[in-house]
Structures are given as structure tokens and as C-alpha cells.
Amino acid sequence: MMKFLTSLFLGAALLAAPAHAQGQPLRIVIDEGVIEPMPFAVPDFVPDSAAAADYAREISRVISADLTGTGLFREISSDAFISRVSSFEAPVQFADWKAINAQALVTGAVNVSGNRLSVRFRIWDVFSGAELGSGLQFAGTTDGWRRMAHKVADQVYSRITGEGAYFDSRVAFVSESGPKDQRRKRLAIMDYDGANVQYLTDSSSIVLAPRFSPAGDRLLYTSYESGTPRIYVLDVNRVQRQVLPTQEGTMSFAPRFAPDGKTVLYSLAQGGNTDLWRMDISTGNSVRLTSAPSIETAPSYSPDGSRIVFESDRSGTPQLYVMPANGGEATRISFGQGRYGTPVWSPRGDLIAFTKQNKGRFHIGVMRIDGSEERLLTASFLDEGPTWSPNGRVIMFTRETQGASGQSSLYSVDISGRNLRPVRTPDGASDPSWSPLQN
């Protein structure tokens, strides 16, 4: 029952491109300036049968929600449409779409045969009358329809922005319920947009901070299952977990995969002192990377695996440091006012996201890897624990509200600081980890 989308075999095929006029490519350049969202239209995809009708409509809605959710696009309501698209192959009436100021148009068709579903689509630059890129077809099983919608939306987003895709991805998180002093936590996974929530553990023990493997097939997390914090590896598809070996009388937590997926960085607390260690998962052999009386925790590898950014209070307050992957001399990179924690290296390698605490407020921010150009993206009573979208453009994090009835929930924000949005979850939620793009 916990098989995730293993029945979905996505096939992509190029559609023969129709003749079209040449024009300036449709393009959104994402920079720090204010962006006027690009108006687009996604008329309901054309179903080939009554069985395909619901899928066709829902797929169109998911594509539209993905694009609108970026803050870079604005959907034109179907109420305004002049043309009806009743055939995928019929010529597009560009004048009708220009008249309602749709700059981008996505047309498509959905075929259903038994439990097989295929989606064909084309992306049009309305004002030049040109097709943007080539038409594509995705095929799979009907239960994977949302993934196919996300894949179409990824194509639209990538072709128009020139950025990497991120909609066909998942988020692991901690689902929370109950009052603040007896919070029940369980590990969960969902699509990036909050759909298809599945629980991976029960709430009998506290679980914390899942982290995806580079291939997205496993999660590392910390659990109190044995009575003391220990690190577990969970196979996401089989929902089978394995505890990592540890030393007697210690606590291990804050695990992160190395880019090779074979080694794990983590914190080990021994005699009250917390340092960073690295473990080979297959052998269980551990190497100590830091050796200081201060707290060293929250490590994160650079995407090339050569360096580690982490949090340490060796200066007296928690700050961010970068050191070589094998340990050795660390360089402090955070110098602003306040306390810094939970650094996470961007998948592009150019930025480090972090949590900052200053004057009683929490912020999610980004800085260059040398600590320059610090930029705070959010501010609230308690924001923490950033995780990067697969394309390094969006950050998801935990926001907790104040007071006795305080609740945690997930939010996302662009690295420009725009488009702060709640991520819908069934209960309270914390500690998101964004998966890589699915295959």
C-alpha cells in the first residue's frame, strides 16, 4: 500500500512540430527586480473519451496552480476565453488569445485507455504565434496523473524562465498534532504542493528533521524510538527503516547525506559536547571531523562534496562556518548581528540558506558562500530550517506561531524574498526536506 508511484512509468515522446511563425521567444528573466506576472491561459485539455474528461480537467488545473504558485505567472480565467479548444490538432486562434492578453497558452490532450493515461501538450507564444519548444507527450498509469501534470508545468516553467524545473518533486516533513507540551510527531511525505500525503512512521516516538538522499529514494531522520536520539535511514518506497550504529551513551542527530549518497554527516553528543562526525552507511565506520568543546551541529555539504557548512557556538554565539569535507580549519562566514543556524548549501552551489535570530525575531535568509551579500527573506516570531527547491530558486521552511496555542506550518518563499506562501498540510508541519526532481 505504501508503494509510491512505482506503477508510474513515465515515457516522454516528442510530438511532430507544426509549422509556425518565427518570433521573439517568450521569456521571464528572474532577477531581483519586481516582476509583473506573465498572463497565461490553460484551457482544459481535450479528452479523447468520457473516461479521460475528469483527468483532462484536473491536469489542466494542476498545471495552472503550479505556474500561478511561482508568483511569476497569472492565470486568465476561462470565463474570459473567446476561443474554445475542442481539438488538440486544430490551428490555434491566436487573435482570440491576444484579445484577452494571454501571453502564453498551453494546449493539450489527454488519452485514457484502461489504466494507461497519456498527456500531449504544446506551449504557445501568443503574440508571436510561435510554438515554444516542441510538443511533448508523457505516458503512464492513471494514478500518476498529478505527476504528469507537474511534468507539463515543469516544461512550461523551464522553457519560459530558462531555469531548472521543480514541480515534479516531493517534500518529506514532520506532521505535528496535539498541544505544544505533548506534541505528537510523525514522519510524512507529500508532493511539493501538499497533495498525496503519506505517513511513514506512527506518532509513538518523537521524530525530527528528515533529509532526502541525493537520489530521493531514502530519508535520514532522527528518532527517539530507542529512548535516546538516534539516526535512522528509511527506504521511501518500501517504508523500511534501519538504525545507524552508534556509540554507547551518546546521542546522534542532525544527519545529512553526502552528495554520493553513501556517507552521512551528523552530530554526536558525548559527555555534553556535540561534534560533527561522518559515517559510511554500508560499513558503519565513523570518522570525527571536529573536536572542540563548543557545539558543532547542522552540517550541510557543498553540492560537489568538497566542503561542509555548519553551525558552531565556538565564538560564544551560534554562527556559520565552512570547512573542508575531511575536517580541518574552519572559516567563519556569518558576521551580521544575531545568531545563525541551520545552514543549507544551495543545489546550485552559489548560496547558503540559513536561520537567523536577532532581537527576538527569526528570519530565513541567504548569503553567498563567503558570507557576503546576506539577504533576509522572511521575518516572524519563529522561522527556521530552510530547504531548497531542486532548482535553487525557492526555499521552504517551518514557521511556528507564538503562544500557548502556537502551531507549526510550512511556508515557501522565493530567494528574492517574493511570493511568501503557506504550503497546505493536513495538520501542523515542520522540518521540510525538498526532494530532488523525480525522474
Next chain:
Amino acid sequence: MNILGKITALGALTLIAACSNNDPSSWGDGSGTGTGIGGSTLAPGSVSDPRSPAYFQQAVGDRVLFAVDQSTLSPEAQSTLQAQAQWLMANPDYSATIEGHADEQGTREYNLALGARRANAAREYLISRGVAGSRLTTVSYGKERPIEICSDESCYTKNRRAVTVLTGATTG
């Protein structure tokens, strides 16, 4: 042992425990989830029986408090731990797990490490007063198990704590 010193320390501690008892959320909410976490569970036995876990929890005082970001033991914390050590040595059937906690200011993982520091500070003090280290384990809950749930210093000060939870002996 200095009897007079012990009595004075216990007197002060009883006062602290009594203050805590004024707050109904501090002790035993009866929901029965998660035993042994942060003193949210009432220890067994009668508080009038000096050999009972209830006496240890409420009369001796099972917890010490810390300043923001700190794990150093205040004079009050030291006298509480001194009394805990005396009780533990007089009741050798018991072992104890010292749970370290932090307030909600601070990130989850840093607070786990901070709670470990606090639990260890209490453990080291108990050892220095004669309790065998083999009887004392530690665990940190970071900011996962606040005992007070408001978001200001009146609650935070009670959440930054190390709680000595007795284990090992059965009581009748």
C-alpha cells in the same frame, strides 16, 4: 554529611517545589502520554514517604533551571543537585536519567545540543557529589518537550531545565 546544610537545602527546595505546585500545568496532567518526559508525569509514591520517587520529585526537587543559552549551574541549582545526590546515595536501588531541555528560542538542532550540555552539567555535578556515574544517563529533548507553553520569559525560564527522572526501582 552535614545535616544542618542538608536541612537548609531541603527547606529552600520545598519552597521552590511549592511554588511550582501553584501552577497546575507543572505537574501531572493525567493524559498518560509519554512517561518520563520532562517531569510532566507525577512520580509514584507518597510525597510524605522520604524514600519514594514522589518525595524525590517534589520535596527534594527533580529539576534545575538555566539562564539563556547557558549550561552553568547556579548556586540554587547546585544545592538542588546536592540534595538529589544525597537522596540517590541513600536510595541505591534507583538509577536516574537526566533530561536536558531548552526553551523555544533557538533552532531545533542547536537546542538538542544545548539540552545535552545541560543534562551533562547536572550529571557531572551529581558525580562530583558521590553518585556513581554508572547510575546516571542523560538524554536531551531540546525544545521538543516544553513544560510551560507560553511564549515569554515566564515560561522560558521553566523550560530551560535539566530534570532528574528516577528509573530502576519498583515501588509498592
